[in-house]
Amino acid sequence: xxxxxxxxxxxxxxxxxxxxxxxxxxxxxxxxxxxxxxxxxxxxxxxxxxxxxxxxxxxxxxxxxxxxxxxxxxxxxxxxxxxxxxxxxxxxxxxxxxxxxxxxxxxxxxxxxxxxxxxxxxxxxxxxxxxxxxxxxxxxxxxxxxxxxxxxxxxxxxxxxxxxxxxxxxxxxxxxxxxxxxxxxxxxxxxxxxxxxxxxxxxxxxxxxxxxxxxxxxxxxxxxxxxxxxxxxxxxxxxxxxxxxxxxxxxxxxxxxxxxxxxxxxxxxxxxxxxxxxx
Amino acid sequence: xxxxxxxxxxxxxxxxxxxxxxxxxxxxxxxxxxxxxxxxxxxxxxxxxxxxxxxxxxxxxxxxxxxxxxxxxxxxxxxxxxxxxxxxxxxxxxxxxxxxxxxxxxxxxxxxxxxxxxxxxxxxxxxxxxxxxxxxxxxxxxxxxxxxxxxxxxxxxxxxxxxxxxxxxxxxxxxxxxxxxxxxxxxxxxxxxxx
Numbered sequence: 001x002x003x004x005x006x007x008x009x010x011x012x013x014x015x016x017x018x019x020x021x022x023x024x025x026x027x028x029x030x031x032x033x034x035x036x037x038x039x040x041x042x043x044x045x046x047x048x049x050x051x052x053x054x055x056x057x058x059x060x061x062x063x064x065x066x067x068x069x070x071x072x073x074x075x076x077x078x079x080x081x082x083x084x085x086x087x088x089x090x091x092x093x094x095x096x097x098x099x100x101x102x103x104x105x106x107x108x109x110x111x112x113x114x115x116x117x118x119x120x121x122x123x124x125x126x127x128x129x130x131x132x133x134x135x136x137x138x139x140x141x142x143x144x145x146x147x148x149x150x151x152x153x154x155x156x157x158x159x160x161x162x163x164x165x166x167x168x169x170x171x172x173x174x175x176x177x178x179x180x181x182x183x184x185x186x187x188x189x190x191x192x193x194x195x196x197x198x199x200x201x202x203x204x205x206x207x208x209x210x211x212x213x214x215x216x217x218x219x220x221x222x223x224x225x226x227x228x229x230x231x232x233x234x235x236x237x238x239x240x241x242x243x244x245x246x247x248x249x250x251x252x253x254x255x256x257x258x259x260x261x262x263x264x265x266x267x268x269x270x271x272x273x274x275x276x277x278x279x
Numbered sequence: 280x281x282x283x284x285x286x287x288x289x290x291x292x293x294x295x296x297x298x299x300x301x302x303x304x305x306x307x308x309x310x311x312x313x314x315x316x317x318x319x320x321x322x323x324x325x326x327x328x329x330x331x332x333x334x335x336x337x338x339x340x341x342x343x344x345x346x347x348x349x350x351x352x353x354x355x356x357x358x359x360x361x362x363x364x365x366x367x368x369x370x371x372x373x374x375x376x377x378x379x380x381x382x383x384x385x386x387x388x389x390x391x392x393x394x395x396x397x398x399x400x401x402x403x404x405x406x407x408x409x410x411x412x413x414x415x416x417x418x419x420x421x422x423x424x425x426x427x428x429x430x431x432x433x434x435x436x437x438x439x440x441x442x443x444x445x446x447x448x449x450x451x452x453x454x455x456x457x458x459x460x461x462x463x464x465x466x467x468x469x470x471x472x473x474x
Contacts, residue, residue: 038381078381
């Protein structure tokens with residue numbers, strides 16, 4: 001029995017490798033260095049939902065059917081986010097980081113993997129309240145076109161606003177969150193002026209080139225889906241994208257600690273995932 | 280017998296628990312010796328913004344180290360890892376941890392099924408899965424997967440469980456090897472590896 005299960009695992013792993021290779025060669029999206037445990041889950045889930053017999057059948061389908069590829073793309077990108085997610089850390093950004101950003105004549109911020117944009121608007125609101133937004137340029141990028149379109153629209157479900165508001169208040173918000181949106185029966189629509197310093201762009205962290213001279217890079221809950229090698233590559237990308245002394249802000253469970261790039265960054269606080277690039 | 284611990288093939292223990300978990304884990308984990316030879320990984324359902332208190336509380340009462348699992352950290356022997364609140368916890372083939380924010384699986388994040396199924400991929404027949412008290416059926420699919428891969432399934436005796444829904448669901452879903460009262464599970468694990 002053990003042998004059969006080991007065999008079937010080996011075959012499935014091979015099929016997954018071929019599937020990822022096929023997706024990369026055919027469509028240019030590279031998932032080959034994603035966390036395998038995560039990939040297995042998502043791909044098996046798609047296989048079952050689409051009633052396919054095995055990963056080999058899925059490879060065939062994805063090569064011949066672009067709409068199926070787009071379905072898979074959605075399965076493989078996790079877009080869980082909210083406004084002012086981890087409000088205590090937003091408070092730290094507001095009280096400790098913004099004052100340092102203010103020393104620059106002009107501030108460039110990159111939200112790498114911005115998903116549906118909630119955190120981009122959170123940042124714009126924070127910068128506005130701290131009187132810095134006018135001097136900022138925010139680049140918000142994601143490889144998922146559907147998510148990016150939502151981000152650009154800035155329209156969110158009304159039932160989320162209670163959570164967003166609670167987060168905003170805990171994050172040190174100075175006004176009322178409702179100052180920044182209009183609401184109808186189903187949704188909240190963020191005010192257009194919040195977008196004036198934001199450029200939304202299609203960009204794939206894994207395959208596309210670096211940005212330059214950023215004062216702050218925000219990349220939260222993106223790297224957890226990557227394997228160690230890819231994480232290191234992306235940390236290198238962030239290093240090259242930041243100005244000396246620039247800030248890197250990771251998700252609350254992400255860390256540079258186990259990466260060789262660790263030596264080029266200093267944590268700003270003991271455990272709060274904000275790092276400063278070496279000079 | 281020489282070095283009987285080598286005889287035990289099980290390389291890891293995964294535990295799933297929901298309502299009544301703190302009490303249940305307190306009854307089990309303090310019985311593990313400091314040099315418990317394999318990692319123990321626990322999914323305890325809890326609130327999305329619950330902090331590190333849970334791990335700290337248990338750590339102070341156990342001989343083994345109890346901590347929250349960190350992303351990319353390697354699962355080491357003599358250590359109990361708790362899934363952090365609001366993230367799924369998975370094991371990779373190289374025995375490191377991954378976290379994901381994939382949506383809730385049957386209302387749960389962390390989900391017991393997610394941990395158990397990924398651990399079954401990694402450890403195959405060399406895995407022990409344990410389901411304890413809880414008010415839902417999370418974990419029963421995962422336990423069935425562990426059995427399918429040839430691993431060992433243990434379930435807390437529903438009689439005497441603080442909430443019996445989860446143990447009952449697990450017993451229905453999988454061919455369970457041992458049904459034990461809470462008080463016996465810690466000793467069972469300790470004895471398994473005793474020299």
